[in-house]
Amino acid sequence: xxxxxxxxxxxxxxxxxxxxxxxxxxxxxxxxxxxxxxxxxxxxxxxxxxxxxxxxxxxxxxxxxxxxxxxxxxxxxxxxxxxxxxxxxxxxxxxxxxxxxxxxxxxxxxxxxxxxxxxxxxxxxxxxxxxxxxxxxxxxxxxxxxxxxxxxxxxxxxxxxxxxxxxxxxxxxxxxxxxxxxxxxxxxxxxxxxxxxxxxxxxxxxxxxxxxxxxxxxxxxxxxxxxxxxxxxxxxxxxxxxxxxxxxxxxxxxxxxxxxxxxxxxxxxxxxxxxxxxxxxxxxxxxxxxxxxxxxxxxxxxxxxxxxxxxxxxxxxxxxxxxxxxxxxxxxxxxxxxxxxxxxxxxxxxxxxxxxxxxxxxxxxxxxxxxxxxxxxxxxxxxxxxxxxxxxxxxxxxxxxxxxxxxxxxxxxxxxxxxxxxxxxxxxxxxxxxxxxxxxxxxxxxxxxx
Amino acid sequence: xxxxxxxxxxxxxxxxxxxxxxxxxxxxxxxxxxxxxxxxxxxxxxxxxxxxxxxxxxxxxxxxxxxxxxxxxxxxxxxxxxxxxxxxxxxxxxxxxxxxxxxxxxxxxxxxxxxxxxxxxxxxxxxxxxxxxxxxxxxxxxxxxxxxxxxxxxxxxxxxxxxxxxxxxxxxxxxxxxxxxxxxxxxxxxxxxxxxxxxxxxxxxxxxxxxxxxxxxxxxxxxxxxxxxxxxxxxxxxxxxxxxxxxxxxxxxxxxxxxxxxxxxxxxxxxxxxxxxxxxxxxxxxxxxxxxxxxxxxxxxxxxxxxxxxxxxxxxxxxxxxxxxxxxxxxxxxxxxxxxxxxxxxxxxxxxxxxxxxxxxxxxxxxxxxxxxxxxxxxxxxxxxxxxxxxxxxxxxxxxxxxxxxxxxxxxxxxxxxxxxxxxxxxxxxxxxxxxxxxxxxxxxxxxxx
Numbered sequence: 001x002x003x004x005x006x007x008x009x010x011x012x013x014x015x016x017x018x019x020x021x022x023x024x025x026x027x028x029x030x031x032x033x034x035x036x037x038x039x040x041x042x043x044x045x046x047x048x049x050x051x052x053x054x055x056x057x058x059x060x061x062x063x064x065x066x067x068x069x070x071x072x073x074x075x076x077x078x079x080x081x082x083x084x085x086x087x088x089x090x091x092x093x094x095x096x097x098x099x100x101x102x103x104x105x106x107x108x109x110x111x112x113x114x115x116x117x118x119x120x121x122x123x124x125x126x127x128x129x130x131x132x133x134x135x136x137x138x139x140x141x142x143x144x145x146x147x148x149x150x151x152x153x154x155x156x157x158x159x160x161x162x163x164x165x166x167x168x169x170x171x172x173x174x175x176x177x178x179x180x181x182x183x184x185x186x187x188x189x190x191x192x193x194x195x196x197x198x199x200x201x202x203x204x205x206x207x208x209x210x211x212x213x214x215x216x217x218x219x220x221x222x223x224x225x226x227x228x229x230x231x232x233x234x235x236x237x238x239x240x241x242x243x244x245x246x247x248x249x250x251x252x253x254x255x256x257x258x259x260x261x262x263x264x265x266x267x268x269x270x271x272x273x274x275x276x277x278x279x280x281x282x283x284x285x286x287x288x289x290x291x292x293x294x295x296x297x298x299x300x301x302x303x304x305x306x307x308x309x310x311x312x313x314x315x316x317x318x319x320x321x322x323x324x325x326x327x328x329x330x331x332x333x334x335x336x337x338x339x340x341x342x343x344x345x346x347x348x349x350x351x352x353x354x355x356x357x358x359x360x361x362x363x364x365x366x367x368x369x370x371x372x373x374x375x376x377x378x379x380x381x382x383x384x385x386x387x388x389x390x391x392x393x394x395x396x397x398x399x400x401x402x403x404x405x406x407x408x409x410x411x412x413x414x415x416x417x418x419x420x421x422x423x424x425x426x427x428x429x430x431x432x433x434x435x436x437x438x439x440x441x442x443x444x445x446x447x448x449x450x
Numbered sequence: 451x452x453x454x455x456x457x458x459x460x461x462x463x464x465x466x467x468x469x470x471x472x473x474x475x476x477x478x479x480x481x482x483x484x485x486x487x488x489x490x491x492x493x494x495x496x497x498x499x500x501x502x503x504x505x506x507x508x509x510x511x512x513x514x515x516x517x518x519x520x521x522x523x524x525x526x527x528x529x530x531x532x533x534x535x536x537x538x539x540x541x542x543x544x545x546x547x548x549x550x551x552x553x554x555x556x557x558x559x560x561x562x563x564x565x566x567x568x569x570x571x572x573x574x575x576x577x578x579x580x581x582x583x584x585x586x587x588x589x590x591x592x593x594x595x596x597x598x599x600x601x602x603x604x605x606x607x608x609x610x611x612x613x614x615x616x617x618x619x620x621x622x623x624x625x626x627x628x629x630x631x632x633x634x635x636x637x638x639x640x641x642x643x644x645x646x647x648x649x650x651x652x653x654x655x656x657x658x659x660x661x662x663x664x665x666x667x668x669x670x671x672x673x674x675x676x677x678x679x680x681x682x683x684x685x686x687x688x689x690x691x692x693x694x695x696x697x698x699x700x701x702x703x704x705x706x707x708x709x710x711x712x713x714x715x716x717x718x719x720x721x722x723x724x725x726x727x728x729x730x731x732x733x734x735x736x737x738x739x740x741x742x743x744x745x746x747x748x749x750x751x752x753x754x755x756x757x758x759x760x761x762x763x764x765x766x767x768x769x770x771x772x773x774x775x776x777x778x779x780x781x782x783x784x785x786x787x788x789x790x791x792x793x794x795x796x797x798x799x800x801x802x803x804x805x806x807x808x809x810x811x812x813x814x815x816x817x818x819x820x821x822x823x824x825x826x827x828x829x830x831x832x833x834x835x836x837x838x839x840x841x842x843x844x845x846x847x848x849x850x851x852x853x854x855x856x857x858x859x860x861x862x863x864x865x866x867x868x869x870x871x872x873x874x875x876x877x878x879x880x881x882x883x884x885x886x887x888x889x890x891x892x893x894x895x896x897x898x899x900x
Contacts, residue, residue: 007517007580009571033567035522036554041567042520044582050520067457070492070500072485072604073523073587074544074556091549094524096556099541099591104486106524106546106556117483117491121459130457132494137523137587141549154522 001343001376004352007044010390021216022322023148025334029394031321031342038145038153045394048342049321050156054135056187056339057158057315064180064238066131066160071113073137077103079112083293092140106139111290111312114161118308119296125165128298128308129173133160135317149322150218150278160313165300167287170309174206174285175242177313179233181210181281182249184315186232189337189444190324192280193227195254199284206285211256211277212320214327221277222260224252224268278323285311334395335418338444344374345434346396348387350403352379361402364412364431371435392417397447400430416450423450451793451826454802457494460840471666472775473598475784479844481771481792488595488603495844498792499771500606504585506637506789507608507765514630514688516581516610521563523587527553529562533743542590556589561740561762564611568758569746575615578748578758579623583610585767599772600668600728610763615750617737620759624656624735625692627763629683631660631731632699634765636682639787639894640774642730643677645704649734656735661706661727662770664777671727672710674702674718728773735761784845785868788894794824795884796846798837800853802829811852814862814881821885842867847897850880866900873900 008030017034018024026032031046042050058068074096080086086093094106107113114132122130138157145153162173178194185192192210199207211221213228233245253268255261256277265272291297291307300306316323321340328335338344347368349361358379365377378387384403391399401413401422411424425433437446459480467484468474476482481496492500508518524546530536536543544556557563564582572580585608595603612623628644635642642660649657661671663678683695703718705711706727715722741747741757750756766773771790778785788794797818799811808829815827828837834853841849851863851872861874875883887896 005515007519007571007582033570035563035566036524036526036552039522039524041522041563044517044519047518047520065455067494068497069457069494070497072489072491074486074489074589074604076486094546094548096544096546098544099593102486113485113491116485120483121457132457139524143549154524 003346003376003378004380006376008390008394009043010393012389018148020147020150020326021329022150022325025325025329025393025395026148026322029334032149038142038151040149040152040154045342046321049336049340050318052340053188053317053320054156054158057135057184057317060180060184060187061133061158061160063183063236064131064176066133066180069132069134070136071107071110071117071134073107073139074104075107075110075113077105079116079294080105083112083115083290085112092142094139094141107136108138108140109312109314110134110136110159111161111310112294115290115294115296115310118163119291119294122163122298122308124299125301128163128165129169130163131160131173131176133158133313147322149318152318155319156317158315158317162311162313163296164309165298165306167309170285170287170311171206172242174283174311175246176238177283177311178208178249179236179238179242179245181283181313181315182232182245183236185210185212185280187339188320188324189339190327191228193221193223193254193277194249195221195223195256196250196259197282198259199286208250208283209256209279210281210283212280212323212327213275213277214323215276216326217276217278219277219279220257220274221255222257222265222272222274223254223277224271225273226252226271227254278319278326279316280320280323281313281315283311283313285309329395332389333393336395336397338397338447341397342394343376343396344438344443345398345400346391347375347377347400347402348384348391349377349379350384350387350401352381354404357402357404357407360407360412360427364400364402364427367431368434371438373434373438398434398443400434414450416447418447419450421450453796453826453828454830456826458840458844459493460843468598470597470600470776471779472600472772475775475779475843475845476598476772479784482599488592488601490599490602490604495792496771499786499790500768502790503638503767503770504606504608507585507634507767510630510634510637511583511608511610513633513686514581514626516583516630519582519584520586521557521560521567521584523557523589524554525557525560525563527555529566529744530555533562533565533740535562542592544589544591557586558588558590559762559764560584560586560609561611561760562744565740565744565746565760568613569741569744572613572748572758574749575751578613578615579619580613581610581623581626583608583763597772599768602768605769606767608765608767612761612763613746614759615748615756617759620735620737620761621656622692624733624761625696626688627733627761628658628699629686629688629692629695631733631763631765632682632695633686635660635662635730637789638770638774639789640777641678643671643673643704643727644699645671645673645706646700646709647732648709649736658700658733659706659729660731660733662730662773662777663725663727664773665726666776667726667728669727669729670707670724671705672707672715672722672724673704673727674721675723676702676721677704728769728776729766730770730773731763731765733761733763735759779845782839783843786845786847788847788897791847792844793826793846794888794893795848795850796841797825797827797850797852798834798841799827799829800834800851802831804854807852807854807857810857810862810877814850814852814877817881818884821888823884823888848884848893850884864900866897868897869900871900
């Protein structure tokens with residue numbers, strides 16, 4: 001991608017409407033723009049991050065045995081009346097009448113629609129378990145939308161739903177999603193910690209929130225320090241016993257202030273740290289809460305009709321973009337983990353008008369692109385200081401600076417956004433090392449080594 | 451993918467609500483389900499096709515120099531009042547009031563929102579041309595939704611918008627999109643022919659519809675037979691002169707019945723064929739129609755503020771899925787082009803309970819998967835006849851039949867969905883040939899050779 005032709009309207013000053021870091025940097029880096037209160041347009045750079053997160057989720061949800069579907073955003077009110085939630089949901093539900101006066105709504109969540117689909121299609125225990133997910137827009141008409149994507153009205157969510165013959169099997173599905181979530185957030189380059197959640201308004205038995213730790217987070221959390229270093233499940237056999245992972249990740253203490261119980265925490269003494277967090281995922285096992293009123297039943301082995309056991313599993317996809325920024329930034333801008341950065345690296349052409357050095361920059365750019373690097377070239381005719389400032393603001397993990405002065409000395413400069421350190425390397429060696437790291441899938445390690 | 455664990459609720463009987471072939475087969479093959487009138491859920495198999503089409507569009511739009519954005523589905527009525535279309539749009543616009551009583555709407559199209567974004571961010575001719583696209587949901591409250599995805603209410607569209615300093619440059623952007631569209635439809639494995647369109651309601655100067663030819667199409671079309679065989683632009687330099695492609699593809703006669711002029715067609719004598727078509731794309735150059743009322747101006751080289759010249763370019767993404775089925779099916783079901791098939795091929799395990807032959811089927815499946823084939827295994831414990839019928843219905847291009855009887859004779863059977871022909875090959879040779887075709891990107895040719 002040539003930044004000279006890309007739509008990246010960066011802003012030098014802090015926008016007055018942005019009260020938190022992520023909102024401020026997403027506006028300044030040209031990632032999003034508000035179109036109406038709480039409703040945003042994703043600009044190219046922001047959409048790249050969102051899409052990478054979506055694809056990580058897809059890959060891991062499929063591994064865990066979930067199949068992707070896509071429900072509509074507009075739903076009929078009838079289903080919500082059937083489940084008993086239509087009145088309860090209150091003003092946050094965007095209610096709509098169509099041209100024939102029929103009551104519709106913009107889905108704030110999809111338990112009703114998926115249960116309706118299930119009850120029409122699945123009739124026997126033989127067809128279970130069923131595990132479906134989607135990545136789709138939701139709308140919640142917040143009374144005071146704020147904090148950018150953190151509490152917007154239209155937003156992207158991943159929601160999954162499990163259907164099982166009984167409690168025991170539905171807990172297995174819960175473990176699948178629990179393990180999948182540990183892996184998803186880890187792949188995004190962040191640490192999200194499962195914390196026991198209140199099963200309150202949505203009801204049910206087993207529930208965890210996944211909180212991303214960030215000093216600027218919305219909630220106070222208490223968390224065993226081992227969670228910061230604990231190994232993420234690897235080479236997972238999703239058909240095997242997953243309870244060991246669940247045990248490991250729930251045996252030590254972690255809770256938001258709402259659920260905090262001092263005497264439980266005390267058992268771990270000084271190992272409990274107090275910090276702040278942002279909710280990025282939520283898993284629920286709610287048994288027959290929806291299948292009973294909506295009569296979603298299957299025939300069991302004994303030929304008896306029984307309501308199916310369900311769970312739902314959400315990730316705030318657009319919220320993750322903001323959450324990662326809250327967890328990873330400095331005064332100058334965002335510091336993206338490689339896995340979700342808009343570009344893994346940028347070749348910064350210091351002087352596009354200098355034919356010779358510009359040719360070197362372009363050759364390196366094309367060569368890295370051919371080797372599957374997700375690379376852009378900053379070939380804009382701006383002052384070099386303003387280009388550096390933009391790259392710091394946008395948070396590109398790796399910057400390769402190519403200019404006439406360095407080339408005279410036979411080198412180009414590689415800068416790590418995270419450490420701020422740089423190394424000088426020859427044109428040949430820098431490409432070799434980057435291509436090697438990419439082919440070994442260790443670009444993040446390479447960046448961390450600078 | 452193991453079909454035994456996949457959500458593919460196929461239906462044996464023709465559903466009474468489906469009046470056209472594509473709707474019927476999409477329901478029967480378990481690709482979609484209606485949730486409310488004109489509003490559908492995409493099931494896993496259907497979503498795979500939709501996603502493949504989306505990705506073809508992305509790849510080609512990026513090649514043509516367009517950058518992806520994602521606007522919200524919910525828009526403010528204010529912008530539409532400013533452009534003067536709020537009242538004109540009529541009952542097809544889904545109008546909504548939020549909790550504060552503010553007038554919103556579900557976007558039926560995005561000219562207003564994108565022009566608003568542009569006018570706030572772009573101020574100078576130096577930032578032009580700007581070419582942005584999105585793949586996003588739209589809603590049009592059709593009075594009588596019907597024909598499944600062909601005339602649904604909530605649907606997926608690709609819409610692109612160009613912004614140029616003057617008429618001459620905006621025509622260049624128009625050519626870019628025109629050529630990109632020829633390539634996009636060709637990559638989907640279909641032939642869509644550009645036909646001069648009425649610039650009526652949306653206004654403007656230059657406009658073409660792209661019609662997919664299908665005997666069951668909605669419109670009668672007259673079209674020069676050369677268009678059926680004409681070469682699609684290849685190795686396109688999008689920064690070069692594209693007018694030659696435009697000339698080539700517009701110099702011969704093609705028109706829908708609405709635009710048909712007998713004396714123009716007559717010049718081509720017997721070369722004009724009369725058939726039917728389905729609109730899948732539409733490109734417009736409409737000059738300053740929106741930039742003037744919305745005051746989207748830029749500074750030109752002389753330092754004078756002038757309204758920007760715009761174009762918009764749509765593809766009915768979900769409509770394409772239905773359109774391809776209308777153009778490519780038989781009595782038994784769908785016949786997918788390889789590029790957009792839910793799976794490129796399926797290994798049909800004839801007898802999953804036979805350990806030996808089932809192991810061979812599974813080994814082949816895993817090996818092909820490792821070689822990047824988009825392959826599924828039909829390991830369902832159904833009658834083999836019903837499995838064959840399902841594969842014909844779903845329209846998998848290539849079926850590899852592995853059963854104990856064939857293996858006794860040392861072979862497996864490869865079946866082409868399109869021709870119905872089959873060949874017997876050894877377990878080794880069949881894999882070699884498929885892997886070779888895949889690595890050479892010639893899987894469609896291979897299928898066609900059977």
